[in-house]
Amino acid sequence: MSSLTNGDKQIQIFQNVDKLPLINTKPGAWVCDLGSAEINENPYTGGIFIKDELAQDLNSDSFPVNEWKYILEGEWHMIQNGKKLIAKPGDVVFVPKGAAFLSLKNPFKAFFVTNRGGVNHQPYVKAKL
Template structure:
């Protein structure tokens, strides 16, 4: 019989609602709630917020596989000339390499991605 230490373990990340959002680009903030190594690549889950200050964000090649569960607002995107709208309760899968335009419209989402933990650098405007 295998010992229980060789089996995957459930992980609990406590008090994540107290973690701060980091403003990573104009109008876009992120907070990694926890990272877990479940394969050769760690997975991270967190909160992404795009607020009313955000501009259209163009992705010509999304860097990772990512799932987003829309919590608030609507995520408006354009891909291959087709408009896509994700509303609260919708789940969006973005495959690595996807090209799309994320239109400026506020929304909040929970995400899970295979990029592992990232030390997000706060966005700062250049001094003039």
């Protein structure tokens, strides 16, 4: 990571994010929180999310936070209200808090921004090394 200083504010560049450590939060789901910031007194977090070939379908009856995902690789396949949605590299997806949908097991990689603030993710017990 490189940074430039101007007063007390720092610009941060996260280089080679593909080499940053990921935490396995559930089978096939990996996350790397790059950092958090306060926006209008609400904590936001940004980072990398990867769903790999071991992931299973994930049903969300009520998504817990607002989240933006920018798809970097693969495709994110979802079903909401009986309609199949597919996000491809270059697409941006907004998932509002409370959304109900089924996330299918297709592998993908995304940059995310969410209003959950900084979280100490608990590694999945059977994480692959």
